[in-house]
Amino acid sequence: MSKTRTRFAPSPTGFIHLGNIRSALYPWAFARATGGDFILRIEDTDLDRSTQAAVDVIIEGMAWLGLNYDEGPFYQMRRMDRYKAVLAELQAAGHVYPCYMSVADLDALREGQMAAKQKPRYDGTWRPEPGKILPPVPAGVAPVLRFKNPLHGVVAWDDKVKGRIEISNDELDDLVIARPAGPGEPVGTPTYNFCVVVDDIDMAITHVIRGDDHVNNTPRQINIFEALGHVPPVYAHLPTVLNEQGEKMSKRNGAKPVTQYRDEGYLPDAMVNYLARLGWSHGDDEIFSREQFLQWFNLDHLGRSAAQFDEAKLRWVNAQHLKATADEVLAPLVAQQLQRRAVPVDERLPRICALFKDRCDTLLVLADWAQAFYADVRPSPEQVAQHVTDAVRPALALLANKLASCDWQRAAIAAAIKEVLAACSLKMPQLAMPVRVLVMGTAQTPSLDAVLELCDREKVLQRLQAA
Numbered sequence: 001m002s003k004t005r006t007r008f009a010p011s012p013t014g015f016i017h018l019g020n021i022r023s024a025l026y027p028w029a030f031a032r033a034t035g036g037d038f039i040l041r042i043e044d045t046d047l048d049r050s051t052q053a054a055v056d057v058i059i060e061g062m063a064w065l066g067l068n069y070d071e072g073p074f075y076q077m078r079r080m081d082r083y084k085a086v087l088a089e090l091q092a093a094g095h096v097y098p099c100y101m102s103v104a105d106l107d108a109l110r111e112g113q114m115a116a117k118q119k120p121r122y123d124g125t126w127r128p129e130p131g132k133i134l135p136p137v138p139a140g141v142a143p144v145l146r147f148k149n150p151l152h153g154v155v156a157w158d159d160k161v162k163g164r165i166e167i168s169n170d171e172l173d174d175l176v177i178a179r180p181a182g183p184g185e186p187v188g189t190p191t192y193n194f195c196v197v198v199d200d201i202d203m204a205i206t207h208v209i210r211g212d213d214h215v216n217n218t219p220r221q222i223n224i225f226e227a228l229g230h231v232p233p234v235y236a237h238l239p240t241v242l243n244e245q246g247e248k249m250s251k252r253n254g255a256k257p258v259t260q261y262r263d264e265g266y267l268p269d270a271m272v273n274y275l276a277r278l279g280w281s282h283g284d285d286e287i288f289s290r291e292q293f294l295q296w297f298n299l300d301h302l303g304r305s306a307a308q309f310d311e312a313k314l315r316w317v318n319a320q321h322l323k324a325t326a327d328e329v330l331a332p333l334v335a336q337q338l339q340r341r342a343v344p345v346d347e348r349l350p351r352i353c354a355l356f357k358d359r360c361d362t363l364l365v366l367a368d369w370a371q372a373f374y375a376d377v378r379p380s381p382e383q384v385a386q387h388v389t390d391a392v393r394p395a396l397a398l399l400a401n402k403l404a405s406c407d408w409q410r411a412a413i414a415a416a417i418k419e420v421l422a423a424c425s426l427k428m429p430q431l432a433m434p435v436r437v438l439v440m441g442t443a444q445t446p447s448l449d450a451v452l453e454l455c456d457r458e459k460v461l462q463r464l465q466a467a
Contacts, residue, residue: 004036005206008062008069009196011043012054015257016061018309019211019241019249022275026238027209028067029276029297039203040072045192047077061258065268066290071203076195083190086198086228087178091145095227096177098143099126100135121173122146142180145188147224149174155219160236160299162212167219175220193217197224205233209299212237236299238279242308249309265337265363266314270321274314278307287320319361327354330366337367343374348454355446355454373455377441377463387434387443388467395424395431396438400464408457414449438463 006027010020031038042058044050059073076083090096101109101122110120126134127148149172156166181188190198196217200208215237225232241249249255261271269290277286280303282296322330327350334353335345352370360366388396402416421431433443436451439460445451452460 002204002206004031004034005039005204006031006036006209007039007041007200007203007205008067009041009043009199009210010058011046011049012051012058013046013049014251015054015057015259017249017251017255017258018261018275018278019255021061021065021067021258022241022278023209023211023238024062024067025065025272025275026236026280026297026302027207028069029294030207030209030299031070032294033297036206037070038068039074039205040069041074041199041203042072042076043192043196044075044077045189045195057257057259061262064259064262065271074199074203076199079195079199080189082202083195083198084187087145087187087190087194090147090227093227095148096145097126097128097148097174099146099174099176100138100141100143101125102138102141119171124174127174142182142188144176144180145178146174147177147194147220147227149220149223155222157218157222157232157235159215160207160209160234161239161302161304162215162237165215165218169223172219172223177224193220194224197221197228200233201225201228201230207234207236207299209236210238212239236302238302239304239306241278242306244309244311246308265365265367266318267321267325267333267363269325270314270318273321274317278309279303287317315361322357322360322363322366325357327351327357330357330363333363334367334370337363338371338374341367341371341375343371345370345374348373352454355450359446372440377439379437379441383437383441383443387437389434392426392430392434393467395420395426396434396464396467398423399431399435400461403452403457403464404461408453410449410453413452417449434467435464438467 008024008027010016010024028038030036040059040062042055044055055073062069087096099122106122109123113120126143127146128134150169152169154166154168155172156164159165175193176191177194178190179188199205218235218237222232243249243253243255245253247253262268272290272293273288276288276293276297280297281301282288285292285296288296330353331345331349335349338345349370352373353366356366356369360369399416399420402419403413406412406416417428417431420426421428424431428448432448435448436443436445439455440451
């Protein structure tokens with residue numbers, strides 16, 4: 001059996017979102033799971049809508065998620081000479097013919113068909129057949145080139161998601177595979193469905209795993225493969241990803257660029273975990289590592305139903321990965337978030353991550369906690385008024401006095417707190433909550449002695465004494 005070769009072939013006509021990137025995740029995973037190759041191809045033939053900024057987000061997003069490719073990126077606009085050469089071969093073999101029907105005539109044809117409740121389609125006026133007399137070639141009209149679709153039989157394939165699909169050839173009209181040639185051009189610009197087939201042949205693609213919005217293109221592409229003397233790849237057409245409102249995920253419907261999730265503090269392994277479950281399953285497993293995903297992944301457990309994005313579920317998955325990530329791995333990621341805020345960090349950061357990661361669902365939330373150890377803390381007047389009362393101020397002053405001279409490690413800090421509680425006849429929450437408000441800006445934190453140990457002693461004393 002030939003080596004697995006898959007591809008991701010996005011069009012850079014908008015910023016890639018989670019619905020798009022899932023169509024990269026599965027072919028990447030299949031290539032990795034089978035020891036194959038994963039190719040990135042940029043389908044940039046829509047010159048009016050394609051942008052370099054959109055290409056940058058594709059490449060950045062894939063790099064962030066760790067969807068490394070073995071070959072590419074290949075750009076279709078740089079392969080036009082190759083497409084035109086193959087088109088000439090196809091034309092010489094009699095599979096392609098010029099069509100001089102004007103846009104106005106084509107529109108009139110379709111309007112008449114729809115009025116007669118027929119499927120609108122090209123009627124083969126310029127298709128050459130034995131014994132057929134073609135209309136006179138109109139002067140000064142540059143023709144499109146059409147592919148001679150077979151007139152009989154069926155196009156069939158065993159889709160790895162949808163099962164057996166059969167389309168009768170008489171349902172398909174003759175596809176335009178090259179636009180009109182410009183002045184001095186022997187052949188016009190080839191169209192999407194033709195370019196895709198040439199790319200898949202040249203890149204030896206064995207499996208095409210893509211969204212089910214391409215299902216209607218597949219029979220046309222299979223016929224072009226066969227006309228070129230090549231066996232089509234295995235197809236797997238993935239169901240749509242819906243947004244939280246149940247609409248198809250798209251930029252128009254509020255989908256965010258993939259890179260925005262990076263900036264919002266999501267972990268790449270958590271995103272891979274979440275995206276994998278949007279259309280694939282391994283029993284009841286909800287949380288798994290990248291290594292487990294690649295060990296388990298195959299095309300047999302791809303779902304047939306549309307999956308719905310749920311941001312609350314994504315945050316939950318991210319929280320589970322945060323808890324499981326080593327503190328030494330988290331610390332540089334949190335440091336990056338704090339650097340964007342011009343907040344410096346030091347060697348305490350891994351221990352801070354260890355203390356707070358269990359109560360966080362994104363790196364941004366973890367960075368918020370960490371920031372209190374490095375930057376000024378300004379508790380709200382409401383919190384101060386509620387917790388820092390005249391009744392507790394003597395205890396705060398006594399605690400400051402004891403913390404000024406004790407060893408700055410957790411056991412000694414805990415002993416100092418107990419001495420103050422006993423001397424002032426207070427329960428732990430009566431002292432701990434005002435200390436937390438003054439030191440961390442919030443009344444809810446992990447164990448007070450663990451928090452204070454990680455704080456700078458002088459800052460703690462300064463905040464307590466200022467009460």
